[in-house]
Each structure stands twice: as C-alpha cells, then as structure tokens.
Amino acid sequence: MTSASAPATPILHVDMDAFYASVATRDRPDLWGVPVIVGGGSRGVVLSASYAARQYDVRSAMPMTRARRLCPQAVVVAPDFELFGQVSSSVMESFRRVTPLVEALSLDEAFLDVRGSTRRLGSPLEIAEQLRATIHDEQGITCSVGVAAAVSVAKLASRRAKPDGVVVVPPEEITSFLHPLDVGELWGVGEKTRAMLHRLGLVTVGDVAHTPLRTLQRAVGAGLGSHLHELAWGADRRAITPRRGPDEPDRSMGADETFGRDTDDRETILRELLRLSTKVAGRMRVAGVAGRTVTIKVRFADFTTITRSRTLPEATDVTQDVYRAASRLYDALGLQRARLRLVGVRVEGLVPRETVHRQLVLGEREHGWSDADRAVDRATLRFGTAAVRPASLLS
DNA sequence: TCTGGGGTCCTAGGACCC
DNA sequence: TCTGGGGTCCTAGGACCC
Incomplete structure (x- = not known):
C-alpha cells in the first residue's frame, strides 16, 4: 500500500x-x-x-x-x-473513460467515484473540470458538477453549482454547507415530508441534525428518521454501484397513458389496456425478462388514483397473459359511469426469462401465445410497430 | 383546457406456514 | 373466558426521483 x-x-x-x-x-x-x-x-x-x-x-x-x-x-x-438517449450514452461513455465506477441516475445525471483515478488524472476538482470541457467540446452542452465525500452531499453541491459550474464541499465544510438549507432540499424529502417536518418546527437541515434521533424517529417513523439524520450530517456512506447489467434486470416495467379526454367507455378503456399490455410485454421480450405480478393503475377524473394487482402462478412475457390479467383486474373494479383520466399496466417481479420454466398446463398448447408474440416481434423488427398490432387496435 | 410517463422503495395488514 | 410468534408472500397505497 x-x-x-x-x-x-x-x-x-x-x-x-x-x-x-x-x-x-x-x-x-x-x-x-x-x-x-x-x-x-x-x-x-x-x-x-x-x-x-x-x-x-x-x-x-x-x-x-x-x-x-x-x-x-x-x-x-x-x-x-x-436523440436524448444517444447523447446520454455518449456522455456516460465519457464518464467511463474517467472511472468504471459510474452510476447513472437517469439520462442526464450520474455519480462517479474517482478514488482510483486521481493519480492518472489529478484531483477530483481537476477531473470535474476536464469532464466539463470534454462534454462541452464533444456534445455542445454544459453540465454542472458537485464534489464531496458522500453521494448525497455531492448531489446537493451540483445543484449549487448550476448552471455550468463546479462546487467542491470539503469535509470540514459539510455542516456549514448543509445546515442552512431548507429540509426540502435533501434528496428524498419531497413536498409531503417537507410539510410534515415544517409542522414539527424542523425547517432547516440543521434543525433535523440537532433533533435527537429517537425524537425524529418517533415523529416520522424509524426508517425515514434514521435516514434523515444521516443526510443531515452528510454521513451517507452509500457506495456507487455501476448500473444494473443483464444479470440484474429492472424490477418492473410498465406503461401508462393519459387519455386525450376523460372517458367512461369500457371498449375504449379495454382497447387502451390491450395497447399498453402489448407495449409492455414487447419491451419485456426485448429485454429477455418475464414477470409474475400484473398491476393496473386507474386514475379518475378527480385525479384520485388506485392500483389493483394480481400475482400469476408463473412468470410470463406473453402479451395475452398480461392483457388477460389486466382486463380482469379492470372488470373486477365494477366501475359504472366513473370517468377515467388515465390507465396503466405494469409487470413486477421481473426475472431473466431463461430462469422461467413454463409448466405444461393440461389442454393448453405449450407454446401457443408466445409463438404468436415472437412472430409479431419479428415483424415489428422488420416493418415497425405500425405493421403488426392486435385486430382491436386497428380502428 | 391545471396536474406526464418512466421508475424505485417503503409501510402495513392479512394470509399462511411451521 | 383469552389471546404464541416469527418469516414470507401478497396486496394496496403512498412518497419520491428525474
């Protein structure tokens, strides 16, 4: 060493x-x-x-x-x-030239652990400036960088750096940086939690930091309480984990869509559920995953939203299986004249498809629907999504 | 003609099992 | 009168993020 x-x-x-x-x-x-x-x-x-x-x-x-x-x-x-995806991939590539420890949070932001890169490239601040220059030259867009010992602090620092800047928060300045901020600035504290903390008289991050852990936990729950306390001291030690690979698929895939205008028409709603099921199952097959729990989401005209889910005996990536579960869940709601703003379909509990052994069900042809799906996928690949769709979507 | 669409994680109650 | 106790799965809802 x-x-x-x-x-x-x-x-x-x-x-x-x-x-x-x-x-x-x-x-x-x-x-x-x-x-x-x-x-x-x-x-x-x-x-x-x-x-x-x-x-x-x-x-x-x-x-x-x-x-x-x-x-x-x-x-x-x-x-x-x-286009956004292409630019994002190029940007992430630039990050990986600095360190393999890149965790993409979304198309447009990432954490980098540069611990192993400083001998080669200089201090974290110097690396940040090099990256900003590279992205500007190669992509023609600007970015901001936060630099700190903990991910949660780095995240807040980049916000402070915007636009087109860098902010470094050295360890001895963590509390003076964090404690004046409103609690709502903390990563993971949204509108609701912020309002609740304010009602308790906890307005700044410093207020939270100086509340005894037990008191905080009694007020907001054990899990959130200890999480907030850590964040308030910049003591979050979460490591950077490079994004999930094929060995670790997404945990769920779904699609939802707001209607152009609210509707109570069963045919329209079922057609939309079929369209969404087709989309989701298709994406699952492209990703090579199958899932067991089908969830529908229904948002009413007044914006109240409910979900209903059903866990199947076996994981599936078959469009018909997803749609059958979704439409049954919808019918089980027994809605009469309720006007809907949005419906959604999501499949959870995803696992790699090759780990699923499809049981032979008596009387069911072994591969019937999944063969049909694969034919559709091949045609979609050749002719585009407009070419192949269920008959009821043609109108 | 206010309020998208893609996700993740947490909580809590009941069922079920040993 | 009397209530066990964990662990896991399922379901529903909610908060949060970009």
Whole structure:
C-alpha cells in the first residue's frame, strides 16, 4: 500500500444543465438564448425549460397550460427521446473513460467515484473540470458538477453549482454547507415530508441534525428518521454501484397513458389496456425478462388514483397473459359511469426469462401465445410497430 | 383546457406456514 | 373466558426521483 492518500472528496455528481432543452436546441442557433420549453400535449407537463424560459418562472413538471400562460412567447419543442438517449450514452461513455465506477441516475445525471483515478488524472476538482470541457467540446452542452465525500452531499453541491459550474464541499465544510438549507432540499424529502417536518418546527437541515434521533424517529417513523439524520450530517456512506447489467434486470416495467379526454367507455378503456399490455410485454421480450405480478393503475377524473394487482402462478412475457390479467383486474373494479383520466399496466417481479420454466398446463398448447408474440416481434423488427398490432387496435 | 410517463422503495395488514 | 410468534408472500397505497 504505497498509493497516494485517498482524496477527501472522491464523489462527483454530474448533472447536465437543462438537458432536454439544451440537446433540442444545440443545432438551432436561432433558439439560443430564447425561452424554450420541451414538452407537449394539451394535458402534458414541462419536461425541461431553457434558462431563458426559467426567467419567467417556468419549471420542470409544471403543467404546460400554466407554462404557456407564464411565458406565451416561449418556443415549445416536442421531446425526441431517441436523440436524448444517444447523447446520454455518449456522455456516460465519457464518464467511463474517467472511472468504471459510474452510476447513472437517469439520462442526464450520474455519480462517479474517482478514488482510483486521481493519480492518472489529478484531483477530483481537476477531473470535474476536464469532464466539463470534454462534454462541452464533444456534445455542445454544459453540465454542472458537485464534489464531496458522500453521494448525497455531492448531489446537493451540483445543484449549487448550476448552471455550468463546479462546487467542491470539503469535509470540514459539510455542516456549514448543509445546515442552512431548507429540509426540502435533501434528496428524498419531497413536498409531503417537507410539510410534515415544517409542522414539527424542523425547517432547516440543521434543525433535523440537532433533533435527537429517537425524537425524529418517533415523529416520522424509524426508517425515514434514521435516514434523515444521516443526510443531515452528510454521513451517507452509500457506495456507487455501476448500473444494473443483464444479470440484474429492472424490477418492473410498465406503461401508462393519459387519455386525450376523460372517458367512461369500457371498449375504449379495454382497447387502451390491450395497447399498453402489448407495449409492455414487447419491451419485456426485448429485454429477455418475464414477470409474475400484473398491476393496473386507474386514475379518475378527480385525479384520485388506485392500483389493483394480481400475482400469476408463473412468470410470463406473453402479451395475452398480461392483457388477460389486466382486463380482469379492470372488470373486477365494477366501475359504472366513473370517468377515467388515465390507465396503466405494469409487470413486477421481473426475472431473466431463461430462469422461467413454463409448466405444461393440461389442454393448453405449450407454446401457443408466445409463438404468436415472437412472430409479431419479428415483424415489428422488420416493418415497425405500425405493421403488426392486435385486430382491436386497428380502428 | 391545471396536474406526464418512466421508475424505485417503503409501510402495513392479512394470509399462511411451521 | 383469552389471546404464541416469527418469516414470507401478497396486496394496496403512498412518497419520491428525474
């Protein structure tokens, strides 16, 4: 053991600035400096807003109707997820040239553990600056980087660094950095928890830090209490785990869609469940996974949302199995004239398909539906999704 | 014509089993 | 009168993230 001493702040959190908006406009000089909103649909929300649009208080997740009211002159661009995915892959590749310890949190942000890269590349701060230059040169977009000893602190630091900057939080400055922040800034503290903590008189991160653990746990529950206490001291020791590979598939896959207008028509709703089941099972087959628990989601016109699930005896990736379970769950609700805003289908408990041995059911042809699915998948591959779909989706 | 779509994780009660 | 006690699975809901 003769290596240089480990850096005190080995964790980088890299976060693209206004990622979707930046990518959507990087080849459109006419849109530079202009308020741009990525989003769409009459009932949609803002996916990303350029910094010029943020001047008008337009924010991510805001209903599009409200965003247009705040900034009527904004240019609205539809999202191009294929392009976002390509840029994201290139960016993640740049990260992996620095260290194999890259944990992607989404298309546009990742944690990097640079402990093993400092001899080769310099201090964490120097690595952060190199990365920012690389991404700017190669992708034409900017990013911000937070640098700290713990992932939760690095994450907050990158927010402070925005846009287009770096913030390093050395160990001796963790509490002075964290404690003045509102509790709502903590990663994992959303609207509800923030409101509850405020009601308890815990407004800043420092307030939480100085509340005895037992008291905190009594107020918010054992799990959340100890989690918050750790975060408030920047003591989160979560390690960086490179993203799941094929050996560890996603835990669930699902799809849902908001209707253009609310509906109470059973045929329309069942057709949508079939479309969503087709989509989800198709994605499962591409990923080579099967799952046992089928869940439907139903959102009523008043936005109240319920779920119903059913666990099958065997994992499946067969469209018909998923749809049959979904439609039965829907019918079991016994809805009469309730108007629905959204329905969704999700399959959970995913395992690699080769670990599933499909039992022979008496009277059922062994491969019937899955053979049909594979034929559909082959045709889809050749001719696109429009080519092959169940008859009831053709109308 | 307020409020998307993709996920993850946690909690809690009841069933069921030993 | 009297209530066992864990462990695991299933279901439903909810909070949170980007």
